[in-house]
Amino acid sequence: MRARSIFALVLAGAALGAGVPARADDSTLSVPEARQIEARFSEALRAIDAGQYRAAIDLLDGILADHPDLVRVRLELARALFLTGEDDLRATFQFERVLAGDLPETVRVNVERFIAAIRQRRVWSLNAAVAIVPDSNINSGPTSREVIIEGLPPLELKESVTEKSAVGVQASLGGTYRFTLSDKIRLQVGGSVFEKAFEDSRFDDTIVQWSAGPRYLFDRGDVGASLVGYYRWYGNDPYTLALGGRLDGNYLLTDRLRLDAAAQLRRLDYVTANENDGTAFDTDATLRFAVTPAVLTFATVLFTATDAELKTQSYESRGVTLGTYVDLPAGISVGLSARYAQTDYHGVNPLFREKRRDEDWQESLLLLHREFKLLGATPTFRYTRIDHTSSIDVYEYPRDLFEIGLTRQF
Structure with a gap:
């Protein structure tokens, strides 16, 4: 996404939560508890304004740990995650959950803009x-x-x-990388490794997978076609090879x-x-x-x-x-x-x-x-x-x- 587009979203973020309460209604919180939440929330907002996004994330996570129903807090957490530029998957997950809250129309539109921006910039x-x-x-x-x-x-x-x-012990590692072909089209390559090991190695299981293909981005989703394959070892011996194609979205x-x-x-x-x-x-x-x-x-x-x-x-x-x-x-x-x-x-x-x-x-x-x-x-x-x-x-x-x-x- 162009720098000025991201800058516009950052400015929009300053008013992102307008009209969304920062705390639950008074029937669910005592006055001292509500004041404590508001103090921590204000501290988190100051940290965001100062560019201290990780500190803000820690504060907001701490509030949501005990009060997961606070929509405004979750909203600002999603924004802080977005601003780090390093937690796009989690930011998207939090923004999508915020949409389930009772949001003013202007806030809902801004949330959807953030989700679309993540989809555009994610590499x-x-x-x-x-x-x-x-x-x-x-x-x-x-x-x-x-x-x-x-x-x-x-x-x-x-x-x-x-x-x-x-x-046994199992471990997995996987990832994807997207090359930008145009504003709406990406070439995505991915791979993963899965390993499960036991003392009796006859039952060890190892799977290596790969994929590559184009993806088309929508404002509210994406769709892709890819070549896929995997190789599997069982008991440390070659077991299966698979090659084919995949459509997903x-x-x-x-x-x-x-x-x-x-x-x-x-x-x-x-x-x-x-x-x-x-x-x-x-x-x-x-x-x-x-x-x-x-x-x-x-x-x-x-x-x-x-x-x-x-x-x-x-x-x-x-x-x-x-x-x-x-x-x-x-x-x-x-x-x-x-x-x-x-x-x-x-x-x-x-x-x-x-x-x-x-x-x-x-x-x-x-x-x-x-x-x-x-x-x-x-x-x-x-x-x-x-x-x-x-x-x-x-x-x-x-x-x-x-x-x-x-x-x-x-």
Whole structure:
């Protein structure tokens, strides 16, 4: 964005919160508490005016830690994040949440201008995470040690394919960079690395992904087409190579409602299991609704279809996820989600003489502390429960997965 355009936004920011109260109504705050908030808020505004944006962010984060419903405070936090020029992802997230508040029309228009300015100027993004991962079933194996095949005595399964618990470490690093081709068009390249390691290296998992393609920017969203690929190692051995194309985009449908959608088609090549080679089509769409600036809800629908050389490995899967994310006092944020998916395999399984149908129930709890940082990263705790059922018993399994770690976005 041109320098004078950013300067105009900075000037607009001085009046950004006009008409938006800095504190909640008197029924929710005592007089001493309200005065303390107003004093800290005024100090934050002075810090912004003095160009001390990080100091202002710390003050505003501190207020929102205990009072996440204060729209004006969240508004100024978003503006301070914007002015640093280093936290565009978080600034956009906060501006979009502010739109769920009861804003005067002039303020709403200014907020949308800030969001559009971020979309225009954003060049790069980076995210990193590391976690300890206690896992009750690292190989998604059945609890039974035997398998029953009609007409045969019970067969004992190998230890490597049955349920195995362990504690591992996982880390991920990903990012994108955008080259400006015109005012509305960018060339975006991206990549990521994911690594999960256990004491038993047979279950180590490494995935390297890349993408490259043009994106078109709207005032309220963007859409892109890209070439994509990934390479996966499992147990430190080459496992899968995938190449294909992807379409994806996002759009702010209303002040409260955002749509994210994607579709991709890839060719899958398995290094050792050639019968699994084939094509895979995936598509998903998510609607995110801001009930209030402190409460978000979302719903995701997804569909996957694979066409493998071995028909019993081909399948279609349909699923839905519902969830919510809430900022609570004391700096705690809670996320809850539930997912259901049904997968139908093609062809009759020759061993069990029936078509396979799997169902997957998954519930997840996320906890994080918004104010506490460790080396700039946010501590997070996630618990996921998976109950995987199947028309063929040997494919059924339960799983309890914990992730205790740190995450940071730039």
